């Protein structure tokens with residue numbers, strides 16, 4: 001499939017998706033959100049894909065936010081629709097993908113850009129990255145899940161400060177806050193993302209799918225995460241990957257998951 005605003009490549013079992021609007025600092029317009037949705041949907045369906053690496057093109061930005069030029073004249077209803085559609089198609093969609101998505105944050109991750117990274121399962125950053133939710137400086141608030149996910153990741157106090165000041169934090173502060181897992185020089189970012197991706201590829205895709213479901217259950221109102229964990233734990237038993245994993249352990253060899 002060919003896209004206008006993103007590029008995709010597959011290397012062995014890793015699927016790479018790059019937001020490719022460098023002149024606009026990879027801002028997310030509607031078309032880009034739709035293309036990201038399509039690309040993630042195909043990665044989910046592709047048996048050969050085990051993990052996704054998501055990044056931005058150029059050296060300056062991961063994603064500098066939703067495309068401000070596109071919503072500058074919106075009214076209340078348009079605004080609600082923009083947020084709801086985006087959350088459904090992209091942000092919640094990523095969070096609930098059965099394959100881990102690694103956000104390789106290679107520069108500015110602002111507004112919808114930070115929200116995109118936060119919806120991903122794993123975040124790493126280059127040392128030039130700057131992260132923030134500047135929406136209140138535009139007279140709006142984060143609308144792609146930022147008020148919820150930032151609080152989950154860094155706690156309510158730090159989230160309130162970042163959101164109400166509309167400030168940006170450095171990659172190293174983001175690491176101290178627990179917002180990104182690792183920080184490396186920009187030229188080492190993709191190598192680190194690949195190293196993490198390859199480790200994931202060695203494990204059972206079926207079990208990873210269950211693990212993502214169980215971890216996410218902790219953040220869903222009216223769902224008992226412990227019950228989801230028990231159910232998913234049970235679902236793993238008897239699967240070919242469970243049989244291969246346990247047999248390999250007993251036979252003192254590395255498992256080979258298909």
Ligand code: HXC
Pocket residue numbers: 023024025027064065066067068069082083086108110111112113134135138141142143144
């Ligand atoms: C549209 C954007 C953009 C954005 C940058 N550009 N961010 N266009 N939407 N979010 C465009 C600029 O207009 C400019 O285009 C080009 O990219 C380069 O940007 P500059 O501002 O010239 O670069 P620089 O001076 O280096 O500043 C970098 C920056 C700044 C600090 C990242 O661009 C910036 O503050 N951007 C906006 C960040 C932001 O507020 N994000 C949150 C958006 S709201 P031209 O054509 O002029 O060269 C949001 C809401 C999500 O995300 C929820 C929705 C429901």
